[in-house]
Amino acid sequence: MRRVGFLVWKELLELKADPRLAAIVIVAPLIQLFMLGYAATTDIRDVPVVIADADRSSTSRELIARFEASPSFSVVAVVSGSNDADPFLERGTAWMALSIPYGFGAGVHDRRPQTLQIVADGSDANSATVSLGYAGNLITVYGAEKSAALRSAPALRGGIEPRVRVWFNPRLESRDFMIPGVVALLLLVVTTNLSSMGIVREKELGTLEQLNVTPLRRWELIVGKLLPYALVGMLDVFLVIAVALLWFQIPLRGSLWLLLALTGVYLLSTLGLGLFVSTISSTQQQAMMTTMFFFLTPMIYLSGFIFPIENMPAVIQPLTYLIPLRYFLVIVRSIFLKGVGLETLWPQALALAGWGVAILGLAIARSTKRTA
């Protein structure tokens, strides 16, 4: 144990000798959390729209004012014909073009049904679907109001009255869902990177030879390397969770202690993963590439961080069980938003712990001191 202590001390000294690294692992996650916390929203607001108003009546101006007043849209220009609107779509400065035909205002006054054409830029399919929905809704509501103002329409009677209730996140804030995910992602990025360079750096610089001639055992080498990074990781955990709670005011409905404890388990798997990469690489370049390509990228795309796992094809879904971030995302999001405890989360916690132990075991087995 004393030998492990010395190794930890050596690692911490190295970290101290490289003040830039120390600054990066502490400050950078915070900056990133601030930026990503604001960026990572799937809410669609301020959709840039261009309006081609061939009518120029008081009714068409009233409709344009509705679009201007709506938080969902931001009117970038009002032009006179739909040909003038096309370049906006082509440039990408507007996502949607609404054409109000000549005679629209007169038609509405005579209570003749009118059709408005909307052209949406489908290259961003997701935003296009949502913004078409918004626009359709706004126009239907406006039409109903107009029609009621012109002539009182008979009220509908009977039928089903939908009562929708959204659980866990009633205001449908995507931030409440994304920020816990960003916390998990940042911890992964910082800790995997630190540990993935841990052993391979000694290999590349030739200092692993020196460690080999010390009476240090294999597992002691791994544990000694791991502990200082775990310390740094835990420090990051406190910082990012504090920012999520105090700055972004994400509600924490579950227990903070459970969250911290399971985050510790999660760090075990991310650090173990990094060390494993470190043992199978012979240069730091290889370690970096392996981490980026084979670990970080699949984790981001296949963990359910952004893209829901349920939407993936059935062949891909089993692959996601190999990803520790998948389990941790369920854990953080459930503790934050649902306030559930271990009685619900034990399968994820168990999977995460199993993952961590397995990958650390592999790293120890791979770190044959001889061949290194």
Next chain:
Amino acid sequence: MRKALAVARKELRQIVRDRRTLMTLLFVPAFFLLLYGYALNFDIRHVRLGVDDQDRTAESRSVISAFVNSGYFDLAAIVDDASTQALMNRNEVGAVVVIPRGLGRALLTGAATPVQVLINGDNANTATTVMGYALTILQSESAKYQEGAGAGGRPPLLTVEPRVWYNPQLRSTLFLVPGLIAYIAMITAVVSTALSVAREKERGTMEQVRMAPLDAASFVVGKSIPYFIISLISALGIIIVAMALFELPMRGSWSALLLALSLFLAGALGLGLLISSISESQQVAFQLALLASFLPTLMLSGFIFPIASMPAALRAVTYAVPARYFLIALRGIVLKGAGLQTFWVELAALAVYAALMLGLASIRLRRQWQ
């Protein structure tokens, strides 16, 4: 230039020796596109539905089958008050329909009757869509029983005729694939250069380079040439896979695409070299590369999260992310068939970025050598 080529030759020899790195850089990107292009989409189907039918009449069954037949919902569980909470907590159901006792009779007598829909809101984006599906289904089901609606009713005063350009079926793959191309090209380029200078520093071989009759600019250019070729090959590989397998159209010109791609890659390589020149160790370089290229390209480029929805301060930050310009140009060339005259601003921005990064890297190195 001769000096730069000599550096390029030396670097190329070193790359070829590390077979694993070379193969990864060349072939993994195309494989990635294959995997993620297939795996990822925003289309929400097969929402797991829990049903609590307290009525058990023909009318209540008709409501349930309307949900199941819509194609959006799969009947996953018959629930009651007690089990709903647990199923929602474990995410085993995404939505629950609660039909109160007396629905059938009330509908036939023309009284308004509530039907409750509970939606699992932990993913706000999915929940919004699911809510839209549920409301549409209930409204059309409701119309069957309502007086004054349906075929005999008046048409609404205003209707919308939506048309979608460039991607009429609104396939999310066509939107995601260009983003993936930018992401993969960026990390390939940065991964390959971010460590190159820091490695020479760490191993002490930088001293030898410094002693050689070589100026910083030709060193930087020489370092980037081989990686430029490798990244260009792998980026073209991705684009070909996208066109062959994901029906990514090519409505614009190849020369415009090559120009945009080259400028983007030059900027990315420049960023990698700049990171490498300011880092004393490879570990610092790796961390900086992650923070400066990987996360911004993913989150701040408009790839997944729309830039228009971000707060103004953050929107200003996105102007410093080269992938932002590249994505606008790429989507424009490939999906919209727009020419260079439409995108010269973006291309100019990419060129300025590349010049700035390569220039800063040279200046930084020259200062270190003195």
